[in-house]
Amino acid sequence: MSELKRRLASWDSIIILLTVVVLVVASLTISNFGTSRNFSFLTLDILPIVLVALPMTFIIVTGEIDLSVASTLGLASSIMGYLWNQGLSIESIIPICVVVGAILGALNGFLVTGLGLPSLAVTIGTLALYRGLAFVVLGDGAVADFPFNYTGWVTGSIGGGAIPNVLILIVALAVIFGVVLHATPFGRSLYAIGANAQAAHFSGIRVARTKFWLYVVSGAVAGLVGVLWTLRYSSARADNGAGLELAVVAAVLLGGVSIFGGKGSLPGVLAGVVLLAALQNALRLQDVSGQALNIVTGVLLVLSVLLPNIASSIRSNWQRRKLRQAAAI
Amino acid sequence: MLRSHQRLLTASAASLLVLGMAACSGTTKDSATGSAPAASTGASADPNAKLKEGLKIAYLPKQLNNPYSDVEVSGGKVAVGELKGEYKLVGPNDASASSQVSYINTLIQQQQDVIVVAANDPNAVCPSLNQARQAGIKVVSFDSDASKDCRDAFINQATTEGIGKSLVEMASELAGGEGEIAILSATPNATNQNAWIDVMKTELAKPENAKLKLVKTAYGNDDDQKSFQEAQGLLQSYPKLKVIVSPTTVGIAAASRYVSSSNYKGKVAITGLGLPNQMREYVKDGTVKKFALWNPADIGYLAAYTGAALASGQITGQEGEKFTAGKLGDYTIGAAGEIVLGPPTEFTAENIDQFNF
Numbered sequence A: 001m002s003e004l005k006r007r008l009a010s011w012d013s014i015i016i017l018l019t020v021v022v023l024v025v026a027s028l029t030i031s032n033f034g035t036s037r038n039f040s041f042l043t044l045d046i047l048p049i050v051l052v053a054l055p056m057t058f059i060i061v062t063g064e065i066d067l068s069v070a071s072t073l074g075l076a077s078s079i080m081g082y083l084w085n086q087g088l089s090i091e092s093i094i095p096i097c098v099v100v101g102a103i104l105g106a107l108n109g110f111l112v113t114g115l116g117l118p119s120l121a122v123t124i125g126t127l128a129l130y131r132g133l134a135f136v137v138l139g140d141g142a143v144a145d146f147p148f149n150y151t152g153w154v155t156g157s158i159g160g161g162a163i164p165n166v167l168i169l170i171v172a173l174a175v176i177f178g179v180v181l182h183a184t185p186f187g188r189s190l191y192a193i194g195a196n197a198q199a200a201h202f203s204g205i206r207v208a209r210t211k212f213w214l215y216v217v218s219g220a221v222a223g224l225v226g227v228l229w230t231l232r233y234s235s236a237r238a239d240n241g242a243g244l245e246l247a248v249v250a251a252v253l254l255g256g257v258s259i260f261g262g263k264g265s266l267p268g269v270l271a272g273v274v275l276l277a278a279l280q281n282a283l284r285l286q287d288v289s290g291q292a293l294n295i296v297t298g299v300l301l302v303l304s305v306l307l308p309n310i311a312s313s314i315r316s317n318w319q320r321r322k323l324r325q326a327a328a329i
Numbered sequence B: 001m002l003r004s005h006q007r008l009l010t011a012s013a014a015s016l017l018v019l020g021m022a023a024c025s026g027t028t029k030d031s032a033t034g035s036a037p038a039a040s041t042g043a044s045a046d047p048n049a050k051l052k053e054g055l056k057i058a059y060l061p062k063q064l065n066n067p068y069s070d071v072e073v074s075g076g077k078v079a080v081g082e083l084k085g086e087y088k089l090v091g092p093n094d095a096s097a098s099s100q101v102s103y104i105n106t107l108i109q110q111q112q113d114v115i116v117v118a119a120n121d122p123n124a125v126c127p128s129l130n131q132a133r134q135a136g137i138k139v140v141s142f143d144s145d146a147s148k149d150c151r152d153a154f155i156n157q158a159t160t161e162g163i164g165k166s167l168v169e170m171a172s173e174l175a176g177g178e179g180e181i182a183i184l185s186a187t188p189n190a191t192n193q194n195a196w197i198d199v200m201k202t203e204l205a206k207p208e209n210a211k212l213k214l215v216k217t218a219y220g221n222d223d224d225q226k227s228f229q230e231a232q233g234l235l236q237s238y239p240k241l242k243v244i245v246s247p248t249t250v251g252i253a254a255a256s257r258y259v260s261s262s263n264y265k266g267k268v269a270i271t272g273l274g275l276p277n278q279m280r281e282y283v284k285d286g287t288v289k290k291f292a293l294w295n296p297a298d299i300g301y302l303a304a305y306t307g308a309a310l311a312s313g314q315i316t317g318q319e320g321e322k323f324t325a326g327k328l329g330d331y332t333i334g335a336a337g338e339i340v341l342g343p344p345t346e347f348t349a350e351n352i353d354q355f356n357f
Helices: A002-029 A036-061 A069-085 A090-114 A119-138 A148-155 A165-183 A185-195 A197-202 A207-232 A244-254 A266-285 A290-328 B002-022 B067-082 B099-109 B126-134 B160-175 B191-204 B224-237 B249-260 B276-284 B296-311
Strands: B056-060 B086-089 B114-117 B138-142 B153-156 B179-185 B212-219 B241-246 B269-272 B291-293 B322-324 B330-332 B338-340 B345-347
Touching (some): A036 A069, A036 A244, A069 A119, A090 A207, A148 A165, A148 A207, A165 A207, A165 A266, A185 A207, A197 A207, A266 A290, B056 B067, B067 B086, B067 B296, B099 B114, B099 B126, B114 B296, B138 B296, B153 B296, B160 B191, B160 B269, B179 B224, B179 B249, B191 B212, B224 B241, B249 B269, B249 B276, B269 B291, B276 B291, B276 B345
Parallel strands (some): B056 B114, B114 B138, B153 B338, B179 B212, B179 B241
Antiparallel strands (some): B291 B345, B322 B330
16 A cells, blocks of 8 residues: 555656746746736636546545536536526526536436446437537527626736736635545545445445546536536637546546546646646647647657556566565565 | 645545635626726727837737738738738647736837737636736737627628638539529528528529529538539439539538549539648639639638727727728728728639739
8 A cells, every 4th residue: 555655646746846847947948928917817727627626636536527617617507598598697606507517417427327327428428418409599699798897806816916816716615625535534435335335335435426426526616617618708608618528537547547537636637637637738839730739748648557557567576576585585 | 745645635625615605606607797897998090090019019820820810911021021020920839828927028018010910719818918908008809809898800702602602602603693503501500501491592683693592511520531422422412513612611622522523524623722732633624613602811801901000090890980901992890899991801813823821
């Protein structure tokens, strides 16, 4: 266990270190990167990915996945536009969207835990289903006339200064999720489920119920991000956030969370999100084309899976040889 | 575990409570003041200002590697060269509503002088474009307009009037000034096509077109097969038909294909709005003498000159201001900052090989 922990910690620190290096090098070498305006652009680009990544980390740690998050976001955005057109107040629409997200998440949770279906298949299904429903609700149209005091808050900064308003939200939620995952028995139980669900069950952890509530939280957060997305772009559309699930899963895996469950930490995930976003931002400032950006992201992801695997196989080879030597003596 | 369960229940109960309370009052569609305060232009236009050199002009089409927008921005590149500016082309790989925003943000950071944008969503790009304008960047939209309070000018490829008139002129010329003509349109409720057809009817009612008779408007639903059959039907029902006018690229191509393979070839003329690459073979084999479309390269070209005129202070985007756009000549800004490219370009056997789109 301590061996595992050490390796884990080392991957986290590699990613965190790499992120710091990228940020420092980019600030020093790329003009216009280290400005407060670029910082707020970067924060806004990160916002949807980092918020959805928080519950996604929990789910992947338990060995499951939720690919329907971006479609949940889109459906929440559609419903927000529809209700706004119906004349509801924005103050009631926002909680409704979060609750709708939670209900959509609950459906995922029920299918995965209640019926015991594989989460990959279930959430690929609801990915299509929720996106389809989003188009049923709003069609190809867009709703755009949201009140400026809300849209302006999302894109604005504290007192017009250097710190974007949404950063408060990111920090608050990251701290809550971080504490729950790393400093509570509930958080530890997620690792136990991911490492071995059966063993976790026999040690008294309610595996199914835990997973169910993780999907509910994931849906609720996706609903909230749907609201934020809509406000940021002042545009409620059925296709909002399409493809975001891949960016989220990519950042979570890059952050050192094992797709098989049982491993990973939230600081690593946060670093993964920032690393991907900062790299893209910096390369774009250097006029690197979109296709090349995709290549860089792809290579990073493959390396993030490959390197820890190579490291662990080298280590186990070395240990086996040591054991054989010991046996020979 | 039980504890967290309770916590979640409490949270959902609390949110329902908030929902219930908030439903009573708050900001609704009717009470909201609406859009963001627009960036103020302030400065006044100086028609005699010289066009600046070295302007950084960046193009942001709906998406990269789209053949049509490639032609548009190629015209922009030529114009930026003439202006001795720095041309740049950036854009997302997908045409989604929000993917352009990151690129606009990057262009702001790079301190461009002009952003020429075809908006994927007129509103989603708005906050970023206004940030750009606050940073002193001039914003020109083309192809697909951004909301009018977040750009300085919009290049409109053609007016409804211009298209309708040009279609009737071509039909009249091909029919020799008299005889039966028919229209092969898209769907019965296609907005653009119906607007053009309305203008055509107004034009046909004028004395100079009195001898032209519109016998039927058929609908091919922008479906190749259906358009093909409708063209066939028109020719069988109206043996004296002289011209089929199809104001849709699908219809004109299908009608041309039918006529070129039938014995109507050479007797019935086809015209309308078409893409040179789709129509080339029918123009070469003599089925089609003449058709029209706006020239996409000119859109990008005009956008560059508009941006340069804005950045040099010649114009501010107010109605009535005038400027010169290189080889395209003089332009006057219309209502709401719209600049109309001009009458559509006519394609014939002589010039079609100069166009590739």
